[in-house]
Amino acid sequence: MEYFLIIVSAIFVNNILLAQFLGICPFLGVSNKLSTATGMSGAVCFVITLATVVTYLLNQYLLVPFGLEFLQTISFILVIAALVQMVEIVLKKISPSLYQALGIFLPLITTNCAVLGVAITVVTKEFAFGGSAPHMLNLGQATVYAIATSLGYGLAMCLFAGLREHLAGNDVPKAFKGLPIALITVGIMAMAFLGFSGIV
Amino acid sequence: MSKWHFVTDGFVKNNPTFVLVLGMCPTLATTTSAMNGLEMGLATMFVLILSNIVISLIAPMVPDKVRIPVYITVIATFVTVLQLLMQAFTPSVYETLGLFIPLIVVNCIVLGRAEGFANKHSVGESALDGLGVGLGFTASLTVIGIVREILGSGSLFGWKFIAGDGILAFVMAPGAFLVLGFLMVLFNKYLAKK
Amino acid sequence: MAAESTLKNMVLCLSAVCLICAAVVGGAYAMTKEPIDEAARAKTTASIAAVLPEFAGTPEQASVNVDGTDYTYYKTDSGCAVISSTSGFGGALTLMVGIASDGTVHNTTVLSHTETPGLGAKCTTDEHFIGQFQGFDPKQKSLTVKKDGGDLDAITASTITSRAYALAVSNAVKVFNKLNEGGQGNE
Known part of the structure; x- marks a missing residue:
């Protein structure tokens, strides 16, 4: 039940793009076409999940026991940067077709604040779902939260890309062209x- | 003052919010009131100036292939220092801005200026550039904050001048996108006229 | 211009940068540790003073388990301040609830919340809503909102937040009652 609530809450209620404002830059940057939007969403989903699990373990077994929580920001961003590099190298070797689909988006993801944002949120914030007492997430819940959040990212991204493809053909006033009308749509x-x- | 343009460029020609469209996340998330926008802008400016200075100093010594990790480490260091200072001396501000202070690390403006300006210019010029872009960012965030605060809560910098609740949507998420969108339209109009 | 990208240079440069950065961050941490602790203590002391009648001496911190949840509380000679956390509309809602020695709620204050600005977030400013808890006697009246058959007016359009607030206060009352049952709380 708790897992279900986490999923609904992360995808719809606290949608990472539309309610938490994380990862807006790539959202506005690559949502011109539905195909690039799905590619980017896939890559983000992959990296957010992986990064959250790795940083959660890092925090739990290295930073907390030594009282080094103040190093969270600096260590998380380095781990994420290294992880993205590694994913890129591994993907290139193992699955060239997947690399072709996601590869060009990977370098952009290091500076996608959604990744660092989710990693930090999971280890610092108390969550409360459906009337339960607020508590920190355990590893399983954190993983589910990361997957659901990135699905929410993908959902908002693809919906928006679909809308934007239609917008492109319309006659908008000159000053509204491009980003302004996109922002108003969002x-x-x-x-x-x-x-x-x-609802949760 | 011939170097003055490094500062003014950040305001209009290179305005990080309305022209370069960088650092959108804090721009949208923290501008629920004028004061929050101002504080977020100043926090970003602090990191921007210091990282610009240090990166312009060390750029000649850094091998090309590892420059990005080095820059990120430098930026993350300053962000952590800022986090600690804010927790110590302005805990209430730190609580309001929350997650978006550590997220300055991944603010594209900071890395963008490091990579695009500071590593090719002198220390003085980089500091001025950091100041200019930082001020431009602060100004944009404050303006968005002012508009959202007036429409959403009927107050300005906490001073309430319209009784009642205001249009709540402007304090919540949708208002952020709408206000930024319409302000961008006005900015475009202004640039077109010039 | 930039130094050559040989392996030796890269390793040297990265190690040097990491060392210097670690030193800077470590130094900053050592310098700010005291003020950060100080600020956190000051906040706790201020909120205890705000929710309890005037007391002498320093509040004693202790914790107790009620219905499976651990609560931190501060005991003074004028009553007991309990930190109580429930799930509000947007996430955790944490209150400091002051209960005077006679068992009435003296005052409450919000320690942290994630409620919607302009709606649920009013629980920190709405004087009528917060005022209801001042001097509230849980033996005479019911600590739930009127919609649920209780005696509290909810904040307009924020029933969930109001319910969570009331629940946090009523949990704190439970903690107080448990502490007083055995005459003394378990320290």
């Missing part, structure tokens, strides 16, 4: 997602 989407709030 605003309306975020309003729709507000409707989910309160």
Whole structure:
């Protein structure tokens, strides 16, 4: 039950893009076409999940026992940067087709604040779902949270890319062209997602 | 002052928010009020100036292939120092801005200026550039914060001048996108006229 | 211009940068540790003073387990301040609840919350809502919102936050009652 609530909450209620404002730069950057949007979402999903598990373990077994929590930011970002590099190298060797689909997005992901954001949130914030007393997530819950959050990222990204493909063909006033109209569209989407709030 | 343009460029021509469209996450997330926007901008400026200075100093000694990891380490160091200082001396501000202080590390503006400016310019110029871009970022965030605070809570820098609740949507997530979108339209209009 | 990218140079450069950065961060940590602890202590002391009638001496910190949850509380000669946490609308809602020696709620204050600005977040500012808890006697009245048949007015359009707030206070009362059952709390 708790896992189900985590999933619903992470995908819809606290959508990482529309409610938490993480990972907006790549969201605006690559959402012009549905195909690139799905590629980027796939890569983000992969990296967020992997990075969250690795940083969770790092925090639990290295930083906390030695009282070094203040090194979270600096160690997490280095771990993420190294991880992204490694994923790129491994993917290239093991699955060239997957590398072709996701590869070009990987270097961009190091500076995607969604990755660092989720990693830090998971180890610092107390979560409360469906009336339970607030508590820190355990490894299983953290993993599910990371997967669900990145699915929410993918959902918002693909929905938005679909809308934006249609926008491209429309006649918009000159000053609104490009990003402004895109931002206003996201605003309306975020309003729709507000409707989910309160269900968990 | 011939170097003055390094500072002013950051305001209009290279405005990080409205022209370069960088660092969108804190821009949207922390501008629920004018004060929050201002504080976030200043925090970013602190990191930006210091990392610009240090990176312009060490750039000649850093081998090309490892420059990005070196820059990230330098930036993360300053962000951690900033985190510690804020926790110690302005704990309430630290609590309000929360997650977005550590996330300055991945703010594309900071790495962008390091890679695009500081490693090719002198220390003085890099410091001025950090100041300019930082001020530009702070100004944009404050303006967005002002608009959202007036519409959303009917107050300005905490001073309430409209009774009642205001339009709540502007304090919540959708308002952030809408206000940024419409301000960008105004900025485009202004640039087109010039 | 940039030094050559030989393996030796790269390793040297990265190690040097890491060493220097580690030294800087470590130094900053050592310097700010005292003020950070000080700030956290000051916050706790201020919130205890805000929720309890005037007391002499320093509050004693202890913890107790009630219904499977651990609560931290501070005992003074004028009553007991309990840190109580529930799940609000947006996530954890943590209160400091002051209960005077006669068992009435003296005052409450929010330590941290993630409620919606302008709606649930009013639980930190809405004077009518917070005022209801001042001097509240849990033996006479019921610590739930009117919608649930209790005696508390909810914050407009924020029933969930109000419920969570009321639940946190009523949990704190339980903690107080448990402490007083045995005459003395387990330290």
